[in-house]
Amino acid sequence: MKRLHDAKRLLFGAVFFMLFSSPALANHLQLSEGDVGDQDTTAHKISVRFDLTWDNSWRDAVNYDAVWIFLKYSADDGATWHHATMSQSGTNPSGFSRGTGTAVDLIIPSDLKGLFVRRSENGTGSVSVAQMSLVWDYGVDGLADATVFSSVLFKVIGIEMVYVPEASFYAGDNAESDASFVSGSADSDPWHITGETAMLVTNTASNGFYYQSGGRMGEDATASAFTVPAPFPKGFTGFYAMKYEITEGQWCAFFNMLSSAQQSSRDLTDASGKNTDGIVARNTISWTTGLASTTRPDRACSFLSWSDAAAYADWAGLRPLSELEYEKLARGTSPALNGEYAWGTTTMVGATALSGSETGAETVTTSGANCHYNNVTLSGGDGSSGPLRAGIFATSASVRGQSGAGFYGNMELSGNLFERVVTVGNATGRAFTGQNGDGALSTNGNANTAGWPGLVSGEVTSAAGTGFRGGSWFDSMDRCRASDRNAAAFADNSRGSTYGFRAGRS
Numbered sequence: 001m002k003r004l005h006d007a008k009r010l011l012f013g014a015v016f017f018m019l020f021s022s023p024a025l026a027n028h029l030q031l032s033e034g035d036v037g038d039q040d041t042t043a044h045k046i047s048v049r050f051d052l053t054w055d056n057s058w059r060d061a062v063n064y065d066a067v068w069i070f071l072k073y074s075a076d077d078g079a080t081w082h083h084a085t086m087s088q089s090g091t092n093p094s095g096f097s098r099g100t101g102t103a104v105d106l107i108i109p110s111d112l113k114g115l116f117v118r119r120s121e122n123g124t125g126s127v128s129v130a131q132m133s134l135v136w137d138y139g140v141d142g143l144a145d146a147t148v149f150s151s152v153l154f155k156v157i158g159i160e161m162v163y164v165p166e167a168s169f170y171a172g173d174n175a176e177s178d179a180s181f182v183s184g185s186a187d188s189d190p191w192h193i194t195g196e197t198a199m200l201v202t203n204t205a206s207n208g209f210y211y212q213s214g215g216r217m218g219e220d221a222t223a224s225a226f227t228v229p230a231p232f233p234k235g236f237t238g239f240y241a242m243k244y245e246i247t248e249g250q251w252c253a254f255f256n257m258l259s260s261a262q263q264s265s266r267d268l269t270d271a272s273g274k275n276t277d278g279i280v281a282r283n284t285i286s287w288t289t290g291l292a293s294t295t296r297p298d299r300a301c302s303f304l305s306w307s308d309a310a311a312y313a314d315w316a317g318l319r320p321l322s323e324l325e326y327e328k329l330a331r332g333t334s335p336a337l338n339g340e341y342a343w344g345t346t347t348m349v350g351a352t353a354l355s356g357s358e359t360g361a362e363t364v365t366t367s368g369a370n371c372h373y374n375n376v377t378l379s380g381g382d383g384s385s386g387p388l389r390a391g392i393f394a395t396s397a398s399v400r401g402q403s404g405a406g407f408y409g410n411m412e413l414s415g416n417l418f419e420r421v422v423t424v425g426n427a428t429g430r431a432f433t434g435q436n437g438d439g440a441l442s443t444n445g446n447a448n449t450a451g452w453p454g455l456v457s458g459e460v461t462s463a464a465g466t467g468f469r470g471g472s473w474f475d476s477m478d479r480c481r482a483s484d485r486n487a488a489a490f491a492d493n494s495r496g497s498t499y500g501f502r503a504g505r506s
Contacts, residue, residue: 027055027056027057027160027391028126029053029054029158029160030051030052030053031050031051031052031069031156032050032051033050035048035049036048036049037049039148039149041145043087043137044138044139044143044145045087045135045136045137045139046135046136046138047095047097047133047134047135047136048071048133048135048136048156049097049131049132049133050132050133050156051099051128051129051130051131051132052099052127052128052129052132052158053127053128053129054067054126054127055125055126055127055396056124056125056126057119057123057124057125057127058119058123058124058409059121059123060122061122062165062408063162063408064119064163065118065160065161065162065163065243065409066116066117066118066160066161066162066163066240067117067118067158067159068114068115068159068161068317068318068505069114069117069134069158070083070084070113070115070156070157070316070317070439071083071084071114071134071136071155071156072155072157072257073136073141073143073152073153073154074152074154075143075147075151075152078153079259080259081155081257081258082141082439082440083113083317083438083439083440084136084137084138085112085113085137085140086112086113086115086135086136086137087112087135087136088108088112089108089109089110089112090108091105091107091108092106093106093108095135096108096115096133096134097131097132097133098120098129098132099130099131099132099133100129100130101127101128101129101130102127102128102129103119103120103121104117104118104120104129104132105117105118105119105120106134111317111436111438112137113436113439114317115134116161116163116240117129117132118163155257157253157316159250159316159318160242160243160244161240161241161243161505162241162242162243162329162408162409162410163238163239163240163408164235164239164240164241164325164328164329164408165238167236167328167332167333168192168195169192169193169235169331169332169333170190170191170192170193170327170331170335170336171190171191171193171324171327171328171331171483172190172191172483173190173336173337173338173339173340173481173482173483174189174190174336175338175339175483178217178478178484178485178486181211181483181485182210182211183209183210190336191209193234193235193324193328194236195234195236196230196233196234196236197230198227198228198229199227199228199234200225200227201225201226201227201228202225203224204224211226216467216486216487216488216489217425217486217487217488217489218423218425218488218489226427226430228424229430229431231432231433231434232424232430232431232434233321233322233324233325233432233433233434233506234322234324234325235322235324235325235327235328236328237506239321239325239504239506240504240505241321241325241410241502241503241504241505242410242502242503243391243410244300244390244391244410244411244412244502245300245301245390245411245412245416245417245419245500245501245502246300246301246304246309246312246500246502246503247299247300247301247389247390248284248294248296248297248298248299248300248301249297249298250297251268251294251301251304251312252285252291252292252293252294252297254312254315254316255287255292256291256292257315258441259443259445260289261443261444261445262441262443262444263445264445265307265311265444265445265446266308266445267287268283268285268287268301268303268304268308268495269285269286269287272495273303273305274303274495279382279384280303280497281302281384281385281497282299282384282385282386282387283301283386283387283497284296284299285301285303296358296389297360298360299358299387299388299389300389300390300412300416300500301417301500301501302386302387302417302496302497302499303495303496303497303499304420304495304500304501305463305494305495305499306420306453306460306462306463306466306492306493307446307447307454307460307461307462307463307493308501309420309501309503310446310452310454310460311441311446311447311460312501312503313437313447313503314437314438314440314441314447314449314452314460315437315439315441315447316437316439316503317437317505318436318437318503318504318505319434319436319437319503319504320420320421320422320432320452320466320503320504321421321422321502321504322422322423322424322429322432322434323421323422323423323424323467323469323485323488324424325421325504326419326421326470327482329342329406329407329413330342330406330414330482331407331482332408333407334407336483339481340481340482340483341404341414341480341481341482342404342405342413342414342470342480343370343400343404343405343406344400344401344407345401347401348370348373348414348477349369349370349371350366350369350371350372350373350374350376350415351364351366351372351376351378351388351392351393352366352369352378352379353365353366353378353379353380354378354379354380354382354388355380355381356380356381358382358389360389362381362389362392364388364392364393365380368402370393370402370403371393371404371416371480372387372388372412372416372473373414373471373472373473373474373475373476373477373479374474374475374476375474375475376473385473385474386473386497387416387417387472387473387500388473390411390412391403391412393411394411410502413470413482414471414480414481414482415470415471415475416473416500417472417473417498417500417501418468418469418470418471418472418487418496418498418500419468419470419500419502420466420467420499420500420501421466421469423465423466423467423488423489423491424488425467425488425489426464426489428453428464429465429466429489430465431451432451432452432453432465433451434506435449435450435451435452435506436449436505436506437449442458442459446460446461447459447460448460453465453466454493461493462491462493463491463492465491466489466491467485467487467488467489467490467491468487468490468492468499469484469485469488470482470484471484472498472499472500473498475498
């Protein structure tokens with residue numbers, strides 16, 4: 001092992017993924033600037049140390065929150081960035097250090113694209129860990145020992161996630177025609193998802209899975225039957241999902257690590273999106289050349305096309321979620337309640353007023369508010385109409401209904417911004433296998449993971465096979481219901497002011 005004493009060129013830049021360095025994050029996720037540890041020039045590996053903190057963490061008998069950590073590096077002075085490979089998989093593997101402070105586990109998946117950090121024991125509150133370290137296999141990534149020592153830049157990046165455990169659940173509530181997953185001979189019960197095996201679905205009354213469709217809910221309304229294949233992510237098997245919708249700060253951090261050609265494809269301010277660097281529907285992202293910026297980095301990011309969303313997920317080593325996984329996030333293992341929202345009741349109070357400057361510490365002052373919908377012109381703060389900051393309804397003491405949280409703790413599943421999902425409403429969507437992204441995009445800045453919806457000539461440039469769930473700041477109460485499928489197969493690849501995204505991981 002060779003100890004590095006001079007790391008002047010082995011630079012770090014921690015990207016804080018609910019904001020950059022502001023202390024007013026939804027859960028104050030902070031990644032410190034790191035340093036290098038030991039370099040093994042025989043195995044071509046090097047350790048990377050950093051500090052990690054976040055608030056309002058939990059682990060209990062049901063599930064836990066976690067932070068997805070990954071490493072991006074550049075060998076050409078920041079012109080291009082690449083995804084680093086971890087040295088080995090497993091829980092707390094040799095060479096990786098859990099650091100000191102809160103007891104945590106490091107979980108490295110088999111594809112070696114990053115690691116999850118979670119509490120190692122049940123508990124709630126803040127997590128604070130110093131001198132945690134990962135081991136980067138730079139040899140696998142094609143870098144020479146001397147190059148790593150002399151001229152590599154890299155960044156440690158973190159995203160708050162929630163683990164959703166394996167469990168049966170119900171999809172659909174049959175409240176109205178738009179909540180159209182129903183089953184049983186009377187066609188009055190939702191789908192009971194009890195495994196990941198293939199599902200035969202009919203459009204006639206039967207004792208199995210029954211499907212009502214039409215319009216934006218799916219193209220298979222006239223088919224006598226179709227099959228949801230076994231590989232399609234049905235939500236039964238455990239998976240991770242982002243705790244929040246992608247924020248403007250997250251988007252800018254991603255965008256600013258793309259090449260100029262890739263940025264041209266992912267520019268939300270061009271004529272296909274906002275068509276301005278000014279504020280539109282509370283989106284504050286600005287970019288002409290160089291680095292994109294935002295004055296509201298913790299605000300949920302709108303104007304995301306499916307191609308934008310897929311690119312972000314692929315770059316981060318994550319993947320899109322299916323519409324069945326979306327319902328699992330909202331309902332969990334509870335029985336279906338007709339007309340319910342993501343927090344498990346049929347009552348909703350919309351936000352109308354804000355208090356404080358919108359710098360991440362602003363609060364909603366509307367009594368009892370737990371959702372943002374119905375095209376309200378907000379008073380206070382920046383005013384106007386558009387999405388709120390991620391996690392704005394939650395406090396350290398709020399319960400599920402008050403915070404507007406889904407069963408497992410994911411925020412803003414109802415309202416704020418539409419959730420882009422993979423649909424079961426057509427064969428293109430059902431071909432999705434849940435493959436995780438590999439951290440690399442095409443030279444045009446598009447996702448290129450095999451089997452993802454919208455793939456055309458190897459790049460995600462279409463929205464075929466996708467749709468929307470959960471409603472938005474603009475929509476009525478009905479669109480915010482957990483089982484509403486009004487746009488579940490609406491394959492729109494445009495950049496709309498109500499369109500957001502959250503990624504997941506198998």
